[in-house]
Amino acid sequence: MKVMVVGSGGREHAVIRKLKENPEITQIYALPGNGGIAADAECVPIGAKDIASIVTFAVSNEIDYAVVTPDDPLVLGCVDALEDAGIPCFGPRSEAAIIEGSKVFAKNLMKKYGIPTAKYEVFTEMEDALRYLETAPVPAVIKADGLALGKGVIIAQTREEAFAAVREMMQEKKFGHSGDQIVIEEFLEGPEVSVLSFTDGKTIIPMVSSMDHKRAGDHDTGLNTGGMGTVAPNPYYTPDIAARCMQEIFLPTVNAMNAEGRTFKGCLYFGLMITKDGPRVIEYNCRFGDPETQVVLPLLKSDLFTIMCAVTEGRLSEVDVRFSEKHACCVILASAGYPEHYEKGFPLEIPEHIREHVFVAGAAVKDGVLVTNGGRVAGCTAVAGTLADAIRDAYALVGQVRFENAYCRKDIGQRALLAVKGE
Ligand code: AMP
Ligand code: GLY
Numbered sequence: 022m023k024v025m026v027v028g029s030g031g032r033e034h035a036v037i038r039k040l041k042e043n044p045e046i047t048q049i050y051a052l053p054g055n056g057g058i059a060a061d062a063e064c065v066p067i068g069a070k071d072i073a074s075i076v077t078f079a080v081s082n083e084i085d086y087a088v089v090t091p092d093d094p095l096v097l098g099c100v101d102a103l104e105d106a107g108i109p110c111f112g113p114r115s116e117a118a119i120i121e122g123s124k125v126f127a128k129n130l131m132k133k134y135g136i137p138t139a140k141y142e143v144f145t146e147m148e149d150a151l152r153y154l155e156t157a158p159v160p161a162v163i164k165a166d167g168l169a170l171g172k173g174v175i176i177a178q179t180r181e182e183a184f185a186a187v188r189e190m191m192q193e194k195k196f197g198h199s200g201d202q203i204v205i206e207e208f209l210e211g212p213e214v215s216v217l218s219f220t221d222g223k224t225i226i227p228m229v230s231s232m233d234h235k236r237a238g239d240h241d242t243g244l245n246t247g248g249m250g251t252v253a254p255n256p257y258y259t260p261d262i263a264a265r266c267m268q269e270i271f272l273p274t275v276n277a278m279n280a281e282g283r284t285f286k287g288c289l290y291f292g293l294m295i296t297k298d299g300p301r302v303i304e305y306n307c308r309f310g311d312p313e314t315q316v317v318l319p320l321l322k323s324d325l326f327t328i329m330c331a332v333t334e335g336r337l338s339e340v341d342v343r344f345s346e347k348h349a350c351c352v353i354l355a356s357a358g359y360p361e362h363y364e365k366g367f368p369l370e371i372p373e374h375i376r377e378h379v380f381v382a383g384a385a386v387k388d389g390v391l392v393t394n395g396g397r398v399a400g401c402t403a404v405a406g407t408l409a410d411a412i413r414d415a416y417a418l419v420g421q422v423r424f425e426n427a428y429c430r431k432d433i434g435q436r437a438l439l440a441v442k443g444e
Contacts, residue, residue, distance in 0.1 A: 024326070025050045025079055026062065027069050027099060028090040031353075031382035031400040032311035036088060036325070037062050038380070039318045043326040052078065056391050057371070057381020057399070069094050076102050084108055088329065092168055095307050096122035100287075111329040113307050117278060117285040121307040124204050125166045131302060134277035136270055138302045141206035147191040150203060154183045160208040165190050167199030172245065172360075176208065211296040212257040212440070213303065215313045218271060218291065219328055221337040222284035225275050227267070229320050229344040230258035231313045232437050237360060239432045246360040247397060250352045250415075250433030252408060253316040256440040257295050266293065266300050274305070286332055315380050315400040316349035350411040351402040352419050352433045353382070357426040359396030367393045367425040378402055378418050393424050408434060408441055 022045045026033050029051070037049055038061060052075055054064030067074045069091050079087060089099045089112035098115035112118075119126050131138040139162065144150035154161065163186040165173030173196050177183035183205075190200035218227045231253035237243035258266075270291060278285045290306035290313075309317075318325065322343040331340040356363035369391045371379050380402060383395015399422055403414030412434040419429055 022046045022085045023048045023050070023083060024086045024088065025052060025082075025084045026054075026088045026090065027052050027075060027094055029053050029055050029058070029069065030091075030311050031380040031397065032309050032314040033090055034058050034061070034380040034382070035315045035318045035400075036090060036309065038377075039321065039325040040088070043324055046326060050078075050082070050084070055381055056384035056386040056394065057369075057379075059386060060376070070097060072097060072099050072102050075099060076106050076108075079103060079108050080106050086110070086326075086330070086333075088112065090308055092118070092121055092306065092308055096168060109330075109333050111333060112287040113285050117283045117287075118307040119283070120278065120285065120289070120305045122168060123166055124164050124304075125202050127305050128204055128206075130274075130277055130281070134273055134280075136273050136277065136302060137299060139206040139209050141204050143202060143204055144191075145202050147187060150187045150191065150205060151184060153205065154180060154187065157183070157205065158207070159183060162206045162208050163187060163190065164204040164206065165196045165199040166202040166204065167196070169196040169199045170247075172196070173199055174245070209294050209296050209301055209303070211294045212436075214255045214258045214262075214293045214295060214300075215251075215310055216258070216266065216271075216291045216293060217309060217313060217317055218289050219332055219337060219342060220275055220289050221286050221332045221335045222275065222279060223335065224337040225271050225289070226337060226342045227263070227271060228317050228342075229253050230255040230263075231310075231316050232257075233310065233313060234430060234433055237430075239430050244360050246355075248310070248312045248353065249355065249430045250350070251312045251316045252348065252350045252411065252434040252437045253313075253320060254348070256408075256437050262295060262300055266291070270300060270302060286335075311382075312351050312353055312397075312400050315351040315402050319349050319402055319404050320345045320347060345404070347404050347406055348408040348411040349402060349404045350408070350415040350434050351380075351400045352415045352429050353397050354399045354401065354419060354422055354424075354427050354429050355397050356383070356393055356395070357428050359428075363396055364426060365393045365395065369393050369398065370423040371399065372421050375418055375421055379422060398424065398427070408438055412438070
């Protein structure tokens with residue numbers, strides 16, 4: 022079997038490592054992959070948004086199965102184009118990927134089907150948004166409608182900050198057309214939980230829960246990033262909360278998408294906040310989260326490729342999806358300056374004996390040498406019997422991966438550890 026994975030980050034590296042466990046897969050291509058992924062797959066220099074070239078490559082190389090992981094190609098219709106060319110895929114078609122591609126769509130879906138989320142208003146005119154904010158409660162959360170590299174969400178602590186955020190999005194077009202419409206929503210409080218799930222549109226199977234650490238600095242300070250580290254499982258996701266999420270959020274979402282004629286097949290990601298009034302949806306993603314995938318997949322005991330094929334073929338109810346009872350921690354090593362300006366091109370050293378624990382996110386091979394090539398460079402993941410041991414082991418790996426200007430958060434997992442102790 023020849024399998025192709027579209028994307029280039031640590032998440033794709035984790036997916037590829039897991040796919041390699043299936044003996045039927047003889048060849049894996051990564052489009053475009055990265056210098057670190059090159060050790061586990063054949064990297065092909067085709068960008069993840071270049072859908073026409075992706076389809077041409079898949080057809081001419083007789084690819085048996087494609088996994089499309091990043092948001093952009095999914096929203097742009099990469100799965101539609103591949104399926105139309107006869108290639109079975111893991112990932113939603115664009116009509117379903119809109120659940121991440123448009124926050125207005127997602128919010129309206131939740132309102133229509135009674136799925137718990139923050140109260141909100143949608144605005145297409147800046148004047149209306151500004152007038153609304155004159156009396157709206159603060160903090161207020163301002164969200165650009167479309168994809169914005171995870172940066173289109175602003176939590177305005179004051180009315181002035183809220184006005185400024187609206188102007189940036191709707192007048193200065195900081196996020197381009199993503200800001201043509203905006204959502205202004207109620208500020209919620211409580212611990213956040215990420216739940217990735219497999220769904221074929223009929224059955225939904227949640228994966229082990231996880232906790233992301235989105236801010237750049239220790240103790241949740243600094244700018245929002247794509248994610249600086251993760252732990253799994255998330256101690257706030259108790260069996261009671263999990264049962265409520267299934268009844269109040271997961272099944273209703275799958276049913277709602279079917280009722281809208283937008284059946285979702287693939288990995289549906291629920292970004293949840295556990296408020297004092299119960300779980301609320303903060304966001305949906307139409308894909309595996311990154312770095313959540315870097316802790317979730319190492320805990321998956323069942324065969325990933327078997328599950329993916331079952332999702333594609335609509336027989337997810339027939340397969341076994343099992344997770345280990347252990348704990349995982351992933352610490353991201355980033356280039357100093359990320360998520361803003363950073364330098365790249367520094368030699369990246371990953372000792373051979375820890376290679377299997379490191380997922381490479383931003384690296385290239387230059388003159389035969391592995392060098393840094395992105396903001397997030399590598400995810401060091403450890404699995405252990407307890408959360409404390411997983412954290413300790415992940416930081417021991419971090420100490421062995423070397424490049425100039427590297428930085429990481431020092432407190433990944435500490436919040437979760439306090440929760441485990443009941444604090
Ligand atoms: P999103 O890109 O929608 O996940 O938002 C980024 C982050 O902003 C989330 O992970 C939350 O920490 C925060 N956030 C988003 N919406 C809200 C809300 N309604 N109340 C409080 N925090 C929020
Ligand atoms: N780590 C959050 C995301 O993948 O969107």
